[in-house]
Amino acid sequence: MLVRLSKxxxxxxxxxxxxxxxxxxxxxxxxxxxxxxxGLFGTFDRASLQRGYQVYQEVCAGCHSAxxxxxxxxxxxxxxxxxxxxxxxxxSQFEIQDGPNSDGEMFMxxxxxxxxxxxxxxxxxASTAANGGAYPPDMSVLAKARVGGADYIYSLLLGxxxxxxxxxxxxxxxxxxxxxxxxxxxxxxxxxxVVEYTDGTESSKIQMAKDVTNFLVWASEPHLESRHRMGFKxxxxxxxxxxxxxxxxxxxxxxxxxxxEEDEETFDKIEKAVSEYEGEDPKTFK
Amino acid sequence: MSEEKYxxxxxxxxxxxxxxPLLTLxxxxxxxxxxxxxxxxxxxxGILTFCLITQIVTGLVLAMHYVAHVDHAFQSIEHIMRDVNxxxxxxxxxxNGASMFFLAVYIHIFRALFYGSYKAPREVIWIIGLLIYILxxxxxxxxxxxxWGQMSFWGATVITNLFSAIPFIGESITTWLxxxxxxxNPTLNRFYSLHYFLSFLIFGLVVLHIWALHVPGNNNxxxxxxxxxxxxTMPFHPYMVMKxxxxxxxxxxxxxxxxxxxxxxxxxPDNYIEANPLVTPAHIVPEWYLLPFYAILRAxxxxxxxxxxxxxxxxxxxxxxxxxxxxxxxxxxxxxxxIFFWVLVFxxxxxxxxxxxxxxxxxxxxxxxxxxxxxxxxLLILPALGRYEKTDPLPQSISDPVLNKPGILDKFxxxxxxxxxxxxxxxx
Numbered sequence: 001m002l003v004r005l006s007k008x009x010x011x012x013x014x015x016x017x018x019x020x021x022x023x024x025x026x027x028x029x030x031x032x033x034x035x036x037x038x039g040l041f042g043t044f045d046r047a048s049l050q051r052g053y054q055v056y057q058e059v060c061a062g063c064h065s066a067x068x069x070x071x072x073x074x075x076x077x078x079x080x081x082x083x084x085x086x087x088x089x090x091x092s093q094f095e096i097q098d099g100p101n102s103d104g105e106m107f108m109x110x111x112x113x114x115x116x117x118x119x120x121x122x123x124x125x126a127s128t129a130a131n132g133g134a135y136p137p138d139m140s141v142l143a144k145a146r147v148g149g150a151d152y153i154y155s156l157l158l159g160x161x162x163x164x165x166x167x168x169x170x171x172x173x174x175x176x177x178x179x180x181x182x183x184x185x186x187x188x189x190x191x192x193x194v195v196e197y198t199d200g201t202e203s204s205k206i207q208m209a210k211d212v213t214n215f216l217v218w219a220s221e222p223h224l225e226s227r228h229r230m231g232f233k234x235x236x237x238x239x240x241x242x243x244x245x246x247x248x249x250x251x252x253x254x255x256x257x258x259x260x261e262e263d264e265e266t267f268d269k270i271e272k273a274v275s276e277y278e279g280e281d282p283k284t285f286k
Numbered sequence: 287m288s289e290e291k292y293x294x295x296x297x298x299x300x301x302x303x304x305x306x307p308l309l310t311l312x313x314x315x316x317x318x319x320x321x322x323x324x325x326x327x328x329x330x331x332g333i334l335t336f337c338l339i340t341q342i343v344t345g346l347v348l349a350m351h352y353v354a355h356v357d358h359a360f361q362s363i364e365h366i367m368r369d370v371n372x373x374x375x376x377x378x379x380x381x382n383g384a385s386m387f388f389l390a391v392y393i394h395i396f397r398a399l400f401y402g403s404y405k406a407p408r409e410v411i412w413i414i415g416l417l418i419y420i421l422x423x424x425x426x427x428x429x430x431x432x433x434w435g436q437m438s439f440w441g442a443t444v445i446t447n448l449f450s451a452i453p454f455i456g457e458s459i460t461t462w463l464x465x466x467x468x469x470x471n472p473t474l475n476r477f478y479s480l481h482y483f484l485s486f487l488i489f490g491l492v493v494l495h496i497w498a499l500h501v502p503g504n505n506n507x508x509x510x511x512x513x514x515x516x517x518x519t520m521p522f523h524p525y526m527v528m529k530x531x532x533x534x535x536x537x538x539x540x541x542x543x544x545x546x547x548x549x550x551x552x553x554x555p556d557n558y559i560e561a562n563p564l565v566t567p568a569h570i571v572p573e574w575y576l577l578p579f580y581a582i583l584r585a586x587x588x589x590x591x592x593x594x595x596x597x598x599x600x601x602x603x604x605x606x607x608x609x610x611x612x613x614x615x616x617x618x619x620x621x622x623x624x625i626f627f628w629v630l631v632f633x634x635x636x637x638x639x640x641x642x643x644x645x646x647x648x649x650x651x652x653x654x655x656x657x658x659x660x661x662x663x664x665l666l667i668l669p670a671l672g673r674y675e676k677t678d679p680l681p682q683s684i685s686d687p688v689l690n691k692p693g694i695l696d697k698f699x700x701x702x703x704x705x706x707x708x709x710x711x712x713x714x
Contacts, residue, residue, distance in 0.1 A: 040547060068364040137559070141364065144550055145558035180568075220558075223367075223374045230375070231546025238542070242535045249528040256322070256520055 030151035030178065031158060033210070037150075037217055040232060043225050044218050049080035051197055052215025055208050058195050060139060063131060063186075065119040068140035069219055072113040078225040079218055087113055094118040132172050134185035143213075143220040150217050152178065157209040160188040314500070319519035320526050321506035323684045327401075328504065329533035330394040331496075336534055337387040338492060342485050344380040352432065354478035356471045359434035360560040378549040384426050385552045386541045388575035391419060399606075400627055402615030403505040409607040411498040416603055418491045423576060425484040428477040430573055435557030440570045442469045442477070448583075451590040468563065508684050509615030518684050569644060577641030578634050582660070584645040585653040595657065602664050609664055611672030619678040623671050630663050 036045050053074065056066070071091035074082045082090065091111040096118055099106035111118060121127035128135040137145070146152045155178040163175035169183065176184040190212075195203045218224065292313040294303050303309040351370050353362040366373035395415070398404055404412035427445060431438045446463050450456040465472030503512070503519075512518045520526070544552065552574060556567050572580050579596050586592035602609075617624040633656050640653040 068361070068368060073368075141558045145555050147555050149555075227374065227378075227546055227549075231542070234542055234546065235539070238535060238539050242532070242539070245528070245532050245535055249532050252524050252528050256525060 030148050030155040033151065033154055035150055035214075035217070037214070037224055040228065042228055044078070044214060046081050047199060047201075048211045048214045049218055050082065051199065051201060051208075052211035052213070052218075053080050054197065055190075055195050055212040056139070056215050059189050059208075060212065061117075061120060063120055063127070063136040064139045065121070065127070066117045066140045066219060067119060067138055069117045070113070071111060071115055071117065073222060075113070076222070079222055080215070084113075091115065132185055136186070139216055139219060141220045143217045145220075150213050153216055154209050154213045156184075157190055157212070158206065316521065316523040318500060318522040319516065320504050320522055321512045321684060322518060322520045322525075323506050323508065324504060324526070324529075325507055326529075326533055327393070327397040329530045330390050330397065331499075332530035333390045333534050333537050334387070334394060335492065336538075337383060337390055338485070338488060340383050341380060341387060342489065344376050344383065345482070345485060347376050348380055349482065352478075354432070354475050356434060356474055356561070359432060359474060363433045375545070378545045382541065382544045382549060382552060384429065385544070385573070385575065386537070387422065388426070390537070391422065392575070395419070396631060399630070400617045401505055401507060402509050402610070402612075402617070404607050405610065405615050406607065407502045408499075408505060411495060411502075412607060413604055414491055414495045414498055416600070418488055418495060420600060421484055421488050421491065423579075425481055425488065426573065426575065428481040428484070430557075431474065431477045432481065433557060434474065434561045436559045436561055436565070436567050437554045437557040437570070439469060439561035439563065440567055441572055442473065444570055445572075446473070448589075448593050448596075451593045453590070505615065506684060507616060507618065508681060509619070510680055510684065512684055571642055574638065574642070577639075578637035579641075581637040581641035581653045582657045584641075585650070585657040595661075599657075599660060602661070606664065606668075610668045612668075612675060612677070613672075614677045614680065619680055620671070620675060621678065622675045626663065626667055626671070630660075633659050633663070 036043060036048075056064075071087055074080055074090060075084050075087035091113055094111040094115075094117075095108045096111045096115050097106055098109050101107055121130060124135055143149050143153060148155070156176060159176045159178035161175055161177055163169050167175065167182075169175060173183050173185055174187055175182060190205045190208050192205050193203050195208060197203050201207060221227075292310050294300050294309045299309055348366065351362060351366045351373065353359060363377070366377050368374075370376075398412065398415070427441070431442045446460055446469065449463060450460040452459060461467060463473070464470065465476060506512060554571065554573075571577070579599060582599050583592040583596040586595050612620065612623065614620055617627050637653065637656045637660070640649050640656065643649040645653070
């Protein structure tokens with residue numbers, strides 16, 4: 001029975017191979033990085049997320065919205081984990097339109113924790129018009145919306161180069177080797193020292209790219225840490241449960257006459273008897 | 287099947303059961319005789335029932351938070367992912383659950399193909415099963431539209447446009463399906479309604495599928511009729527229940543591995559971009575489980591032809607019990623059919639791979655060849671095999687001890703060959 005079961009398991013594993021192959025195909029030659037959130041126990045680096053938020057706010061947020069994020073998320077568990085006071089202070093820097101009030105007028109007020117991130121432009125059209133006809137994508141799910149995910153974003157931020165000769169570039173279009181078609185309408189956003197980190201970390205281009213990528217992955221998957229934790233517990237639970245169920249099943253089936261193992265035993269006995277009779281052990285023979 | 291008439295023990299039970307025989311039904315389900323030689327490929331029926339119930343339960347919760355409106359659908363999904371308690375878990379189980387459902391149904395279908403489970407007297411089970419499969423594809427397709435991402439929108443546009451290939455009335459049918467002149471809010475609304483409804487229709491058909499199964503009883507790996515006297519069967523409970531449970535837990539392990547550690551691997555990244563009717567994605571591809579049919583659709587140079595071939599590829603399976611004329615059910619005793627079976631498996635997987643590739647160059651040539659082979663398998667090879675294939679002798683009964691362990695026969699043969707070889711050989 002064990003043999004048959006293991007065969008079954010092997011086939012199940014092989015049947016998931018096509019998915020793995022498809023998944024592999026999606027990976028293009030992005031810059032190789034070890035992300036702390038990868039793997040079974042992956043978690044975020046808090047300090048990096050906090051710095052990443054700073055980069056997002058000071059560099060990206062001028063054009064890119066993150067409309068699904070709320071200021072309260074910044075203080076929630078599994079994220080950058082700013083203290084409530086810090087998150088409140090961050091929120092209060094932004095003006096949000098509210099209303100209508102009792103006079104029917106819309107009014108501006110400073111943001112609270114419960115508000116969504118303030119948008120740089122009121123709508124997609126305005127944002128497209130202000131950026132030379134290229135819509136700067138919303139960043140709240142960006143890391144899940146691109147082939148390559150985190151690797152793609154990181155590589156793109158570091159992929160700006162001088163265009164090779166004979167490469168046609170219009171005005172306001174830049175060369176980036178990780179962009180499809182190698183043309184991008186966003187000018188290089190990061191350069192050494194463009195952000196002055198509050199925690200004193202040296203703001204090299206690579207450091208900032210890494211931090212902001214971390215931040216964007218968290219933004220698109222804010223429950224990643226609890227998902228990994230629950231996944232690990234589930235696996236442990238399943239291993240125990242499967243062992244128990246397997247043993248119960250064997251017990252229940254043993255009531256029912258001969259087991260296939262017994263056939264195998266019978267076969268082994270016959271084989272032994274035959275080899276004794278022949279006077280030669282087939283295995284050591286030669 | 288040897289099933290004695292059931293009479294409830296208590297007076298109240300007898301009173302109730304004579305008015306509505308629920309107790310008899312429950313007794314039947316527990317004592318339902320199953321062949322004792324069923325292998326683990328037979329556990330997928332139970333696994334599929336689990337998948338359906340999982341989809342219905344998670345779907346029910348998602349429906350409490352989802353908003354079927356073009357302006358809010360994408361936001362409401364993000365709301366579920368971020369703000370609803372364990373919303374991310376429920377949605378990832380539902381989304382990956384669809385993939386797991388199809389993985390299980392494909393194994394279930396190919397198991398039926400291998401062991402000839404579609405042959406008399408089980409044709410009706412087979413046809414109901416195919417109807418379930420067709421409804422599953424429709425339900426999954428409409429479910430994929432609901433998040434209103436780029437692939438949702440463009441997938442819906444491509445598939446609904448297929449109906450416009452129907453001569454004369456095609457255009458009006460498409461407009462009628464859309465509820466307008468393009469995929470828009472009315473389309474999203476009706477897809478939501480139908481997606482919800484179809485799951486219950488599937489549930490109803492599953493009841494019929496199981497009912498139809500319980501009339502002739504299970505096929506088994508040997509494909510031969512089992513004795514009706516009870517010597518070759520075991521009651522469903524606890525034997526099959528325990529076995530099904532073990533297989534189900536292994537299946538759930540794979541399922542949850544995807545949910546917790548790779549929840550987006552099976553989806554397309556473009557579906558995290560909100561639908562935009564003005565921007566067409568570079569490659570519009572359906573979910574992986576529809577790819578073989580997508581490859582057939584694109585292999586045919588004319589639109590109408592493609593649609594006809596795609597639907598025929600599914601409906602031809604309905605005729606299978608009559609196309610396969612061989613009297614022997616199980617491929618174990620059909621040496622040539624066994625080879626063609628594995629070729630078919632390979633061709634279907636190849637079609638799936640080609641469906642994900644752009645229809646050009648070598649991919650197009652290969653998908654045409656594979657499409658042609660798919661139909662040749664059912665229309666030419668199977669009828670010919672039924673007539674000309676020399677099948678192996680069938681055993682008298684499934685309790686033939688050698689058959690309990692198919693490998694044991696090979697072992698004997700191998701052992702015998704070893705001795706023969708040594709004896710005949712010159713002792714070196």
